[in-house]
Amino acid sequence: xxxxxxxxxxxxxxxxxxxxxxxxxxxxxxxxxxxxxxxxxxxxxxxxxxxxxxxxxxxxxxxxxxxxxxxxxxxxxxxxxxxxxxxxxxxxxxxxxxxxxxxxxxxxxxxxxxxxxxxxxxxxxxxxxxxxxxxxxxxxxxxxxxxxxxxxxxxxxxxxxxxxxxxxxxxxxxxxxxxxxxxxxxxxxxxxxxxxxxxxxxxxxxxxxxxxxxxxxxxxxxxxxxxxxxxxxxxxxxxxxxxxxxxxxxxxxxxxxxxxxxxxxxxxxxxxxxxxxxxxxxxxxxxxxxxxxxxxxxxxxxxxxxxxxxxxxxxxxxxxxxxxxxxxxxxxxxxxxxxxxxxxxxxxxxxxxxxxxxxxxxxxxxxxxxxxxxxxxxxxxxxxxxxxxxxxxxxxxxxxxxxxxxxxxxxxxxxxxxxxxxxxxxxxxxxxxxxxxxxxxxxxxxxxxxxxxxxxxxxxxxxxxxxxxxxxxxxxxxxxxxxxxxxxxxxxxxxxxxxxxxxxxxxxxxxxxxxxxxxxxxxxxxxxxxxxxxxxxxxxxxxxxxxxxxxxxxxxxxxxxxxxxxxxxxxxxxxxxxxxxxxxxxxxxxxxxxxxxxxxxxxxxxxxxxxxxxxxxxxx
Amino acid sequence: xxxxxxxxxxxxxxxxxxxxxxxxxxxxxxxxxxxxxxxxxxxxxxxxxxxxxxxxxxxxxxxxxxxxxxxxxxxxxxxxxxxxxxxxxxxxxxxxxxxxxxxxxxxxxxxxxxxxxxxxxxxxxxxxxxxxxxxxxxxxxxxxxxxxxxxxxxxxxxxxxxx
Numbered sequence: 111x112x113x114x115x116x117x118x119x120x121x122x123x124x125x126x127x128x129x130x131x132x133x134x135x136x137x138x139x140x141x142x143x144x145x146x147x148x149x150x151x152x153x154x155x156x157x158x159x160x161x162x163x164x165x166x167x168x169x170x171x172x173x174x175x176x177x178x179x180x181x182x183x184x185x186x187x188x189x190x191x192x193x194x195x196x197x198x199x200x201x202x203x204x205x206x207x208x209x210x211x212x213x214x215x216x217x218x219x220x221x222x223x224x225x226x227x228x229x230x231x232x233x234x235x236x237x238x239x240x241x242x243x244x245x246x247x248x249x250x251x252x253x254x255x256x257x258x259x260x261x262x263x264x265x266x267x268x269x270x271x272x273x274x275x276x277x278x279x280x281x282x283x284x285x286x287x288x289x290x291x292x293x294x295x296x297x298x299x300x301x302x303x304x305x306x307x308x309x310x311x312x313x314x315x316x317x318x319x320x321x322x323x324x325x326x327x328x329x330x331x332x333x334x335x336x337x338x339x340x341x342x343x344x345x346x347x348x349x350x351x352x353x354x355x356x357x358x359x360x361x362x363x364x365x366x367x368x369x370x371x372x373x374x375x376x377x378x379x380x381x382x383x384x385x386x387x388x389x390x391x392x393x394x395x396x397x398x399x400x401x402x403x404x405x406x407x408x409x410x411x412x413x414x415x416x417x418x419x420x421x422x423x424x425x426x427x428x429x430x431x432x433x434x435x436x437x438x439x440x441x442x443x444x445x446x447x448x449x450x451x452x453x454x455x456x457x458x459x460x461x462x463x464x465x466x467x468x469x470x471x472x473x474x475x476x477x478x479x480x481x482x483x484x485x486x487x488x489x490x491x492x493x494x495x496x497x498x499x500x501x502x503x504x505x506x507x508x509x510x511x512x513x514x515x516x517x518x519x520x521x522x523x524x525x526x527x528x529x530x531x532x533x534x535x536x537x538x539x540x541x542x543x544x545x546x547x548x549x550x551x552x553x554x555x556x557x558x559x560x561x562x563x564x565x566x567x568x569x570x571x572x573x574x575x576x577x578x579x580x581x582x583x584x585x586x587x588x589x590x591x592x593x594x595x596x597x598x599x600x601x602x603x604x605x606x607x608x609x610x611x612x613x614x615x616x617x618x619x620x621x622x623x624x625x626x627x628x629x630x631x632x633x634x635x636x637x638x639x640x641x642x643x644x645x646x647x648x649x650x651x652x653x654x655x656x657x658x659x660x661x662x663x664x665x666x667x668x669x670x671x672x673x674x675x676x677x678x679x680x681x682x683x684x685x686x687x688x689x690x691x692x693x694x695x696x697x698x699x700x701x702x703x704x705x706x707x708x709x710x711x712x713x714x715x716x717x718x719x720x721x722x723x724x725x726x727x728x729x730x
Numbered sequence: 731x732x733x734x735x736x737x738x739x740x741x742x743x744x745x746x747x748x749x750x751x752x753x754x755x756x757x758x759x760x761x762x763x764x765x766x767x768x769x770x771x772x773x774x775x776x777x778x779x780x781x782x783x784x785x786x787x788x789x790x791x792x793x794x795x796x797x798x799x800x801x802x803x804x805x806x807x808x809x810x811x812x813x814x815x816x817x818x819x820x821x822x823x824x825x826x827x828x829x830x831x832x833x834x835x836x837x838x839x840x841x842x843x844x845x846x847x848x849x850x851x852x853x854x855x856x857x858x859x860x861x862x863x864x865x866x867x868x869x870x871x872x873x874x875x876x877x878x879x880x881x882x883x884x885x886x887x888x889x890x891x892x893x
Binding site: 149150153154185186187189330331332333334335336339371372373409410411412413414415426427428429430431432447488490491492496497498528531562564565566570578579582585588691693715716717720 | 823
């Protein structure tokens with residue numbers, strides 16, 4: 111148990127101690143080696159790097175150095191990432207065995223390990239994180255602490271203004287003041303639909319009920335989105351704090367966070383955060399003598415995409431099948447256990463503390479007319495710098511894909527980007543300069559969604575992509591509404607036929623009609639948006655559908671049934687890469703001589719296409 | 731805890747009993763308990779379903795409904811080596827379908843199946859959140875990023891040669 115005075119003291123002392131994390135001019139004698147401990151880098155053995163660094167420091171008795179595990183730095187493509195502060199030196203693609211050299215050469219010798227420095231897209235060697243083109247156009251608000259603090263240490267969170275917003279709210283603001291601030295900031299729900307957050311808080315506050323709940327939706331089901339996971343892994347306390355502020359505002363003393371069980375690190379860190387907050391008396395009864403009490407509990411999801419829909423999520427917390435409820439009544443009036451409930455997404459909560467501390471005007475000054483603040487995107491697919499990016503609303507897709515993302519690898523061309531996952535649509539070359547905000551994306555037939563942004567190059571077949579998304583929705587449809595349950599299945603069957611070369615005249619029109627029906631007749635957001643990938647790909651790539659159906663051709667070469675691979679002898683340099691990578695061993699040829707594919711043995715896996723540096727292999 | 735023992739717990743494993751008693755006899759704890767059971771046994775055995783049913787006062791049919799609704803819960807044990815190929819969008823775009831096809835043909839099983847000898851099981855997962863390393867697949871808890879068909883072959887070769 112810590113008093114408010116004690117918390118303030120921790121903040122002051124820790125902040126001075128950790129100044130070197132954010133101040134490159136710090137004259138601290140200490141050095142901090144920050145190692146990314148997010149899911150991406152953990153998969154590439156970052157825990158082993160931490161272990162080695164600590165062991166070597168102990169063995170060599172090195173002083174004034176600390177190894178810190180942090181959340182995600184964002185540039186997953188270059189992971190595992192190690193950063194040395196205060197000098198801000200950025201090491202990429204670090205291996206556990208590099209630990210010794212980092213300690214010996216950098217920490218003891220004061221020399222930079224050149225070979226571990228990161229190469230930027232233009233091949234220049236970059237020393238500092240902020241000099242990377244990946245970071246230049248970013249603005250970190252929701253991800254502010256990710257990659258700066260140790261997420262498992264509450265003191266580090268407190269050092270960087272942690273629980274200061276809660277203090278301000280409890281002692282200086284009335285619930286109505288909070289609602290006004292959130293409303294004026296222009297913050298909208300980051301889960302996808304973009305409902306004004308202030309309104310949602312207000313509705314739940316005025317709803318009558320003896321018990322109210324605050325819920326955090328961390329069921330990040332959109333495949334390809336991982337921003338919520340990264341926030342929970344890198345800065346869990348900011349979500350705890352925001353949920354408490356929400357509780358105070360709407361009059362709730364109990365909160366639930368619903369997290370996917372597929373995110374074990376996030377669950378683990380959030381539990382630590384709850385335990386530490388309880389230990390400090392920040393969660394509990396009569397917090398800091400303010401009269402406000404609040405407690406928080408984790409509920410695990412179990413792998414159902416539909417549970418990201420708010421009412422399905424509530425059903426699931428209550429222990430049932432996650433089938434959406436009819437609205438109204440909205441959760442603000444009859445939510446969890448039929449009580450007034452406020453549900454926000456992780457990223458939405460991650461913005462709250464910053465808005466309270468910096469004011470509504472500050473937040474509203476960032477972004478566009480209708481969409482304020484920043485948005486975090488999980489940039490993936492055929493792009494050089496895959497990872498997590500946070501940009502002001504209004505940034506264009508071109509800036510994200512080319513300036514931040516570094517463009518398309520392997521000399522290929524940009525074909526489309528998908529936002530909004532299985533509920534969204536694709537954005538093509540012609541719309542690539544559209545500023546990204548809720549309205550503009552809707553206007554071009556896509557949606558913001560939770561922030562998955564998948565880039566596709568010209569080797570991707572858009573019919574196959576639509577088929578992929580429909581396969582997903584068929585699996586994930588909860589089955590409550592027939593148009594969604596059966597309709598998506600029929601859509602998938604038609605798409606399967608087309609990609610197998612059995613498409614018929616009139617199929618496109620059938621797809622369009624069925625899509626409209628499904629959208630009109632489904633209860634929840636999943637069904638209402640399930641046909642979006644189909645409609646959007648037909649809208650922008652109708653000619654590809656027609657080619658599949660009428661000419662039996664898949665220009666991208668992805669649809670196996672329509673595939674007949676050959677190597678262009680004019681372009682083939684005989685490097686042998688295709689031969690070495692072919693799992694069916696069906697490519698033959700002498701070095702420096704054009705190679706040939708034995709189509710009778712070819713399993714049409716397409717590995718050779720992706721491996722060929724000369725683009726000599728294509729679909730005939 | 732003794733006086734709280736329910737009749738349904740009689741005759742079931744001590745572990746299962748301990749798992750149940752960590753939770754209050756509240757219906758909303760069903761999914762929490764199932765998660766723990768799934769984690770422990772690798773599936774949800776019938777005896778566990780029965781015990782949960784009696785403990786929480788939820789009919790077996792309803793529990794079965796919940797188990798089959800959520801992808802994480804399975805009714806059959808997984809193989810000793812559980813291969814899961816990610817079919818999230820980022821992985822799909824980077825060609826994880828080819829890895830899945832290879833895994834299917836090599837192991838001779840379809841998604842959701844276990845080989846007859848119980849050695850391998852195969853699953854297509856939706857996004858494990860390592861999109862920056864796409865395509866990825868996992869074998870038990872080990873994650874393999876920037877994966878290729880060849881990489882899968884090599885890893886399966888290695889497992890095969892160990893036995």
